[in-house]
Amino acid sequence: MNRTTSNILDRPLGRSGGRSSEGSVVSLSAFAYIYSELVQYHQSRAASISELERRLESAGYGVGLKVLEMVAYRAKETKRETRLMSILHFVSSSVWKSLFGKSADSLERSIDHADEFMIVDYEPITSTFVSVPSDLGQLSADAYLSGIIAGVLDGAGFTARVTAHSVKVEEGEVSGAAGGGGVFTVPGMPPRKDKAVFLVKFSPEVLSRDAALER
Amino acid sequence: MSSPILFVIVGKNEPLFEAELDTHPGAQGNDLSTRQNYFVLHSALDLVEKSAWTTTNMYLRVVDKVNHQQVSTFITAGNVKFMLLHGGKGEEVIKSFFNDVYGYYVKVRCIPSLRMLLSLRSKELTNLLACDNIAVNESIL
Numbered sequence: 001m002n003r004t005t006s007n008i009l010d011r012p013l014g015r016s017g018g019r020s021s022e023g024s025v026v027s028l029s030a031f032a033y034i035y036s037e038l039v040q041y042h043q044s045r046a047a048s049i050s051e052l053e054r055r056l057e058s059a060g061y062g063v064g065l066k067v068l069e070m071v072a073y074r075a076k077e078t079k080r081e082t083r084l085m086s087i088l089h090f091v092s093s094s095v096w097k098s099l100f101g102k103s104a105d106s107l108e109r110s111i112d113h114a115d116e117f118m119i120v121d122y123e124p125i126t127s128t129f130v131s132v133p134s135d136l137g138q139l140s141a142d143a144y145l146s147g148i149i150a151g152v153l154d155g156a157g158f159t160a161r162v163t164a165h166s167v168k169v170e171e172g173e174v175s176g177a178a179g180g181g182g183v184f185t186v187p188g189m190p191p192r193k194d195k196a197v198f199l200v201k202f203s204p205e206v207l208s209r210d211a212a213l214e215r
Numbered sequence: 216m217s218s219p220i221l222f223v224i225v226g227k228n229e230p231l232f233e234a235e236l237d238t239h240p241g242a243q244g245n246d247l248s249t250r251q252n253y254f255v256l257h258s259a260l261d262l263v264e265k266s267a268w269t270t271t272n273m274y275l276r277v278v279d280k281v282n283h284q285q286v287s288t289f290i291t292a293g294n295v296k297f298m299l300l301h302g303g304k305g306e307e308v309i310k311s312f313f314n315d316v317y318g319y320y321v322k323v324r325c326i327p328s329l330r331m332l333l334s335l336r337s338k339e340l341t342n343l344l345a346c347d348n349i350a351v352n353e354s355i356l
Contacts, residue, residue, distance in 0.1 A: 065293060066325050072292030073321040078273040078314075080292045086271075155293040213268060 032129045039130065039141060049139050057147035057162075064151015071098050080156070084202070084210045087156050092119050095152055100125060105195070115207050117200045119149065122169070124196040140164040142196045149198055159203045166194040221252045221300040224320070225260065231295070255279075256300045259286040263296055273317075274310055289313035291320065 038059065046052035071094050072080065081087040092104035100121075110116035130141040140146075142164035150162040169192065224232040235249065259279040266275055267290055278298075279286040287309050289297040297316055299309060 069291060069293050069321050069324050073317065078317075079271045080273055080290065080294075082268050082271055157294050209268065 028125065028128075031125060035126055035144070036129065038144075049136055052136075053139060053143045056141075056143035057150065060144040060147025060149075061151040061154070064148040064153075065155045066151075067095055067099065067148060068152045068155040071095055074098070083213065084158065084206070087153065087158055088117055088119075088200070090156075091149060091152055095148075096121075099148070113201070115202045115204070117202075119198040119200065120195055121145075121198070122195045123192060127166070127196060128192075138165075140166050140196065142166075142198070145196070146198050149200065153200070153202075158206045160206070161201045161203075163199050163201075165197045165199060167197045169193060169195050219248075219252065220302075221256055222316075223253075223256055223298050223300075224316075225257075225296045225298060227294065230257075252284075252300055255281050255284065256286060256298055259288075259298065260296070263288050263290070263298070267294070267296075274313060276306070287313075289317065291317060293324075295320070 039056070042052055042055040042059070046055055071090075075094065081090050088107055092107040096102065096104045104119045105122050106118075106120040108118045108120065110118065124142050124145055126144050127141040132139055132141065146162040146164040150160060153160045153162070219235055222232075222234045223230050233253075235252075262278045263275065266278060273290055273292075275288040275290060277285045278288045284300055284302065287299045287301065287306075291297075297313055297320075299312070301309065
């Protein structure tokens with residue numbers, strides 16, 4: 001049987017997968033299984049909590065670099081981001097949409113520090129099915145996502161240190177925000193008690209360059 | 216005498232891909248002019264860096280002019296620079312060439328086993344770019 005091997009460079013890149021389009025969509029459970037294996041793999045090799053977090057972050061970093069190029073290419077606009085606010089908007093909306101099907105729930109700027117920003121997600125898929133035992137303390141399984149964010153920002157030229165934190169959801173805080181925030185609410189499971197906050201801290205040269213461009 | 220075309224993809228710190236195309240396959244570009252071409256192209260990198268932050272366009276047009284040659288650049292979202300050293304005609308062709316290369320680059324980039332800083336030494340990419348180069352070459356010169 002003769003099968004013509006197609007050159008990888010000739011094959012189309014695949015359409016950006018929304019839930020309704022025919023783009024490739026992966027089931028949440030498949031992702032959850034693979035991700036739990038990934039975490040266990042690194043857990044067995046890491047000697048400490050911070051090392052585990054670093055491993056997860058570097059696992060996500062490569063993904064971030066690729067996602068940056070893919071999302072920008074698919075947007076078909078041949079435009080890149082050069083300003084801080086625009087790259088943050090790019091991350092919290094375009095990148096989030098292509099990865100999770102919805103925009104990030106909020107993008108905030110820290111009051112105390114001019115170089116810190118926060119991206120909030122109420123239902124990050126990396127920690128939906130993960131429970132952190134008490135002896136691992138402050139570890140957030142979303143370190144993988146913070147690696148992705150760091151990869152996107154670093155690839156675009158905005159070096160930043162991104163860390164993931166679990167913050168308790170306040171009473172009365174609306175978690176099903178407008179715009180499909182409840183996409184990943186798993187039926188039958190109680191609503192999550194914490195949201196994931198990704199703290200993005202830019203390096204000083206990024207801020208000074210952005211300030212110079214402002215003028 | 217027409218100038219050879221030099222195409223380089225430059226990543227964050229080092230060149231990822233290089234291809235040189237001569238109009239006359241028989242004529243051997245001598246070593247000196249080749250090295251000179253490379254030097255011209257890489258020295259234009261400073262100018263590229265400078266202008267990269269002033270515009271959100273990916274296509275940067277002509278960045279530098281040396282003697283009778285010009286350097287055109289295209290920057291991707293990941294700050295990877297495609298640079299072309301050429302004779303100076305056919306801007307539309309160059310633009311479409313860059314767009315084609317951009318498509319190939321994104322596809323190669325998404326290969327999971329390719330590490331970020333490794334040279335893009337793909338046989339297929341080289342062949343494809345050679346074909347593209349020939350097409351561009353014929354229309355420019």
